[in-house]
Amino acid sequence: MPKDGQTSRLLPNQAPHNAAESVCVPWPQIEDYGIIGNCRSAALVSRQGSIDWLCWPRFDKPAIFAALLDRDCGGHWRICPVGSATVERHYIPDSNVLETRFTNQSGFAILTDLMPSSSRASRKRILLPDQEILRKISCDTGELELEVEFKPMADYGKSKVKIRDYGKLGLRFVVGNAVYWLRSSVALTITDGTAYARVSMHAGESLRFSFSYSDQAPSVLPPLDASLDDRIDQSVKAWQNWGRHAAYGGEYRDTVVRSALALKLLSYAPSGAIIAAATTSLPELPGGDLNWDYRYCWLRDASFTIRALLELDYWDEAEDFLDWLLRATSQTQPKLRILYSLYGDKAPVERELEHLSGYRDSRPVRIGNAARDQLQLDVYGEVVDAAAQFAFHGGHLDRDMQRALIGFGDYVAQNWDQPDEGIWEPRCGRQNHTHSRLLCWTAMDRLIRLCERDVLRGAPVENYKRISNLIRRQIEERAWNEQMQSYVSVLDSDQLDSSLLLLSWYGFEDAKSARMRTTYRAIRQHLATPEGLLFRYQRQKPEGTFAICSFWEAEYLAMGGGTLEEAQQLFAQLMKYKNDLGLYGEEIDANTGSALGNFPQAFTHVGLIGAALSIDQREKGERQLAHRPPAAAEHPSSEVRS
Amino acid sequence: MNWTSWLLSGFLATLALSTLLSASQGFGFTRMNLPYLIGTFVTPQREKAKVYGFMIHLANGWIFSILYVLVFEARHLANWWFGALLGLAHALFLLTVGMSLMPGIHPRMASEQHGLNANRQLEPPGFMALNYGVQTPISVFLAHAVFGAILGSLYQLSRVAA
Numbered sequence: 071m072p073k074d075g076q077t078s079r080l081l082p083n084q085a086p087h088n089a090a091e092s093v094c095v096p097w098p099q100i101e102d103y104g105i106i107g108n109c110r111s112a113a114l115v116s117r118q119g120s121i122d123w124l125c126w127p128r129f130d131k132p133a134i135f136a137a138l139l140d141r142d143c144g145g146h147w148r149i150c151p152v153g154s155a156t157v158e159r160h161y162i163p164d165s166n167v168l169e170t171r172f173t174n175q176s177g178f179a180i181l182t183d184l185m186p187s188s189s190r191a192s193r194k195r196i197l198l199p200d201q202e203i204l205r206k207i208s209c210d211t212g213e214l215e216l217e218v219e220f221k222p223m224a225d226y227g228k229s230k231v232k233i234r235d236y237g238k239l240g241l242r243f244v245v246g247n248a249v250y251w252l253r254s255s256v257a258l259t260i261t262d263g264t265a266y267a268r269v270s271m272h273a274g275e276s277l278r279f280s281f282s283y284s285d286q287a288p289s290v291l292p293p294l295d296a297s298l299d300d301r302i303d304q305s306v307k308a309w310q311n312w313g314r315h316a317a318y319g320g321e322y323r324d325t326v327v328r329s330a331l332a333l334k335l336l337s338y339a340p341s342g343a344i345i346a347a348a349t350t351s352l353p354e355l356p357g358g359d360l361n362w363d364y365r366y367c368w369l370r371d372a373s374f375t376i377r378a379l380l381e382l383d384y385w386d387e388a389e390d391f392l393d394w395l396l397r398a399t400s401q402t403q404p405k406l407r408i409l410y411s412l413y414g415d416k417a418p419v420e421r422e423l424e425h426l427s428g429y430r431d432s433r434p435v436r437i438g439n440a441a442r443d444q445l446q447l448d449v450y451g452e453v454v455d456a457a458a459q460f461a462f463h464g465g466h467l468d469r470d471m472q473r474a475l476i477g478f479g480d481y482v483a484q485n486w487d488q489p490d491e492g493i494w495e496p497r498c499g500r501q502n503h504t505h506s507r508l509l510c511w512t513a514m515d516r517l518i519r520l521c522e523r524d525v526l527r528g529a530p531v532e533n534y535k536r537i538s539n540l541i542r543r544q545i546e547e548r549a550w551n552e553q554m555q556s557y558v559s560v561l562d563s564d565q566l567d568s569s570l571l572l573l574s575w576y577g578f579e580d581a582k583s584a585r586m587r588t589t590y591r592a593i594r595q596h597l598a599t600p601e602g603l604l605f606r607y608q609r610q611k612p613e614g615t616f617a618i619c620s621f622w623e624a625e626y627l628a629m630g631g632g633t634l635e636e637a638q639q640l641f642a643q644l645m646k647y648k649n650d651l652g653l654y655g656e657e658i659d660a661n662t663g664s665a666l667g668n669f670p671q672a673f674t675h676v677g678l679i680g681a682a683l684s685i686d687q688r689e690k691g692e693r694q695l696a697h698r699p700p701a702a703a704e705h706p707s708s709e710v711r712s
Numbered sequence: 713m714n715w716t717s718w719l720l721s722g723f724l725a726t727l728a729l730s731t732l733l734s735a736s737q738g739f740g741f742t743r744m745n746l747p748y749l750i751g752t753f754v755t756p757q758r759e760k761a762k763v764y765g766f767m768i769h770l771a772n773g774w775i776f777s778i779l780y781v782l783v784f785e786a787r788h789l790a791n792w793w794f795g796a797l798l799g800l801a802h803a804l805f806l807l808t809v810g811m812s813l814m815p816g817i818h819p820r821m822a823s824e825q826h827g828l829n830a831n832r833q834l835e836p837p838g839f840m841a842l843n844y845g846v847q848t849p850i851s852v853f854l855a856h857a858v859f860g861a862i863l864g865s866l867y868q869l870s871r872v873a874a
Contacts (some may be wrong), residue, residue: 075734197820197833238827239835247740251835287743287844288834291822297830425824488788 075492091431097141097430098122099666100321100352101649104159104168105332108185109339111201112348114138114669117157118206119170119181120148126201126248126283128412129338129345129458129580130365132225134245139351139435140426145223147281149181149207152215153269160650164313166331167308168651179271181205186301186580187308195425199251199282199291204298205304206278209271216277219359220252220265226423226437230263239291240280241265248285255279255294277312286363317383318484320686325645329654329675330382333375337482341398342390343367344375345412347656347668354433354613354657354667361428363437364656364668366417368411369395369449371673372456373512373576378679380463392460396474406453406607406663408446408495409439417442444491445500450482451509451516455576458516461525476529479517483530485535486510487544492559492608493569502561504549505569512576514538550585556592559607566596567607568619571626581630590631593623599660602643614657614666620644628684629694717870718781719774725862726773729855730766736851744837744844744851752820752834774857776802782864790871795864796857803856807849811837 083325103114103122112137115122122137122144136144155174157197162169170181183205199692207216222231223246231243231250240253241260252258255278258265271277278294312334318326337344346368351361372395377390398414399406409417418438426435457475461467467475492503514534520526521534548561559567570589574581597605603615604623621644627637647658655676656667687694734858738741746756750772751765780798784790815823815836823836841848 194757196830197752197758236823239824244845247743249743249835257776284835285743286745286748288821288837289743291828291833291835293828293833296832368730378817503859 075469092632099664100429100655100667100669101653101671103138103649103653104161104170104183104651105335105348105653105670106168106183106185106203107335107348108187108201109334109337111187113183113203114337114349115168115170115183117159117170118148119150119172120146121183121203122146123349124203125348126250127285127364129348130412130418133227134222134224134250136223136227136426137351139423139429140227142427143223143227144426145227146219147205147221148217148219149205149277149279150217151179159650161331162306163310164327164331165309165311165514166335167302167306167376172214172247174214177209177214177271177273179207179209179214179216182302184302184305186305188301189308190305199280199290199292200282200286200293201283203281204279204302205281206276206298206302207271209273211273213270213272215268215270218254218256218258218265218267218269218277218279220258220281221263222250223263223276226435228423228425233260233263233265234677235260248283248395249287249289251280251282251284251289251291253280253282253291253294255457270464283481299644309545315383317381318683318686320682320689322641322645322682322685325648325652326382326679326682329678330378331382331673332653332670333378333672333679334387336388337391341413342394343398343410343412343414344371344391344672346371346409346673347671349668350437351432351435352429352655352666352668354428355432355611356666357432358431358612359434360456360611360613361432361436362441362668363420363439364671366411366439367394367408369399369406369452370407370408370446370598370675371676372449372452374676374680375672376456376459378676378683380459381683382679383463388460392456392465392471395456396471399453400474401475402587404481405454406449406478407442408444408449408491409442416498439533441491441495441496443577443665444495445488445505446492446495447482447486447488448493448503448509449489450478451576453510454478454513454516455509458520461520461523467520467525472526475517475520475526479513479529479534482510482513483533485536486514487540494567502548504557504559504561505567505572507545507549507561508573508576508578511541511545511578514541515577531583542578552597554592555588557589565608568593568604568616568622569606571619571631574626574629574631575622586626586631590623590626601660602640603647603658603660605660614659617644617654617656617658617671617674618677620658621638621681624681625677625684628688629702630679634685634688637681637688641681641685644681714867714870717867718777721863721866721870722774722777722781724866725769725777725859726770728862729773729859730769732855732858733851736847736855742841742845742848744841744848748835749818749837753818756820777863779866780860780862784864784867790864790867790869792861792865795860795862795867797860797862798864799856799858801852802860803849803853806856807840807852811841812839 080414098116104115113121124135125131125133137146151172155172159170167184172179233243254269258267279294313327316327347364350363354360358537420438420440422434428435489500489502490506493505521529521531551558557570559565573579604618604619624640653670655669656671684694733746737865747762747765748766751761755761821834822832
């Protein structure tokens with residue numbers, strides 16, 4: 071797998087060809103992808119300069135490029151040198167503007183990819199497309215022969231599109247009620263739904279492309295003159311302004327900022343939602359069937375996410391996210407689903423796309439998610455804890471929010487002892503999960519604290535205290551296995567899972583306690599790989615190690631479960647598994663170190679930020695997890711932020 | 713000529729026209745957003761353009777309805793079907809002559825002949841506004857027929873009442 075500073079060679083895949091005979095580029099590794107986006111939709115760009123995944127106009131709409139899931143019929147847009155070349159790539163520092171550098175014997179070229187962002191001021195001055203990707207390739211040195219192949223496919227590769235040449239305006243095709251325009255500074259030949267060009271570039275020359283989408287007419291067709299360079303510069307500055315705002319000055323700054331930028335890319339600005347990942351059906355095991363659609367918003371990430379946003383001082387994003395959590399879910403309150411669509415609707419019914427081969431033949435490719443009907447009691451604690459963190463950091467909870475929180479509290483008080491599917495969403499029935507109990511306890515605990523601080527009014531505090539004690543007693547008695555000297559993942563069982571490390575994170579059990587230390591030892595013994603990675607649970611089916619679990623482990627060590635050095639050492643070890651752009655998937659292959667699962671994964675990046683924050687706080691001797699009650703008492707809301 | 717009736721019927725007919733065109737876009741029959749198209753004559757700001765465009769379109773509708781009323785008076789005939797016929801003729805003119813002139817008169821519209829530049833970036837409508845969706849002409853004909861029919865009906869009623 072490519073690491074920082076390393077290069078890889080493109081395979082000599084581009085023999086001169088008829089555009090109609092689409093070249094099959096071999097499967098990239100999952101970590102070979104980079105992401106660009108505009109907080110509404112995102113595209114995955116491979117090291118070969120190919121956009122292999124794009125859903126417009128938003129993350130969860132059908133893909134127009136899906137070569138990620140089928141090399142033949144998925145559709146892609148590739149710009150790269152003909153023949154072999156070495157590839158280096160990076161984001162322009164603190165931005166989400168991707169640069170891929172191709173070098174071969176004859177020359178050196180830089181491909182810049184982005185979805186442009188614009189300032190409010192520029193939106194007043196100029197017309198901008200609804201959605202757009204800008205690509206620019208510049209030959210810096212020598213001479214290069216380049217190939218441009220643009221092959222969109224409608225509805226996840228289901229059907230070809232009819233591209234028409236509109237002369238000076240560009241190439242155009244229609245899918246459903248939307249129109250797509252490709253503007254190119256080089257003439258492209260259209261053959262059977264593919265636009266193609268092969269062109270020689272010399273030092274100082276560049277090619278520019280704008281690909282845009284609109285579902286209302288008239289569309290905006292941006293010029294490809296110098297103003298395109300200005301727009302790239304503006305986008306870089308806009309991202310850098312955002313990235314450099316991160317309130318983190320620790321040892322892992324670049325990594326933390328990259329994770330924050332990845333998280334920002336996975337947010338949906340119009341509603342404030344944050345999706346789990348930009349892709350569907352990247353497998354947890356190549357060739358396997360653990361392929362799920364992650365383009366929705368899971369509430370189980372809420373507490374970690376808001377902690378990351380608040381402690382990095384991204385207040386606007388934290389506020390938008392909390393607002394989404396409490397308002398978008400209003401249709402189902404006081405009940406909560408485990409996942410929602412971008413606007414808070416029920417996620418679509420799961421179905422399989424049989425016409426797609428899947429990534430490296432990992433079938434089926436699924437869209438929609440059947441977990442939408444599962445019960446996870448942990449989500450109540452996640453949402454309540456997110457709101458509590460917001461309040462403890464000084465945010466204001468309005469009356470509607472308070473009412474919603476009390477509704478969740480009452481629901482938990484009545485249902486906390488029900489079996490559920492649990493955080494890992496196995497499709498094998500309900501059990502009494504310790505993690506779910508822990509989060510029910512968290513919900514009660516935070517609501518009590520909010521009432522004590524007079525942030526929340528009208529809640530039945532005495533009942534919450536009673537339930538809180540009941541849950542605590544049950545966890546201490548039935549989730550503790552005396553023989554194993556460990557907490558266990560299901561009550562009265564001998565099963566282990568990595569979420570037990572969170573008993574300390576949520577403040578239930580001190581990280582230094584004897585019980586947590588022996589639990590940690592048991593987790594290491596049963597779930598760790600020799601490389602120091604963690605599986606999420608004792609596996610029935612083969613799958614990769616779960617990246618966030620390792621970050622939980624690093625955080626557990628930083629919180630007192632180990633020494634600072636141990637936490638730093640583990641964190642440094644985990645850094646080896648990011649790709650050359652600093653991105654992580656959901657899982658890490660224990661044998662090869664490759665990324666597995668949907669990519670990039672918000673959960674993992676949130677875990678990384680959390681671990682880095684806790685390590686930094688430990689290093690500075692600051693209080694950790696400022697959202698927890700003791701810290702809250704030290705920072706009354708009125709003093710921190712009004 | 714009944715001025716009060718013209719004012720009222722012109723207003724209601726234009727509202728109906730706008731509603732039908734918006735509904736056509738909403739239901740996916742056409743991509744054409746007429747308020748946006750008109751509003752970008754005066755501003756590049758998308759949301760403001762839609763508001764300005766709606767107001768300009770309302771004023772336009774009123775002005776155009778005078779022509780309808782003048783024809784009603786000249787022909788001594790005002791009823792729904794005659795109004796609808798005028799509306800169809802109006803739509804035909806708009807789709808053929810009006811749309812072909814659009815790149816020349818719209819300050820922000822590109823053209824297939826001259827391409828685009830920093831100031832002219834909007835997609836031209838093309839013949840019969842087909843660039844905005846193949847069903848766009850149907851939507852425009854239908855909306856203008858309803859516009860004319862409402863004008864004709866209401867104007868007929870006002871004459872009967874008078």
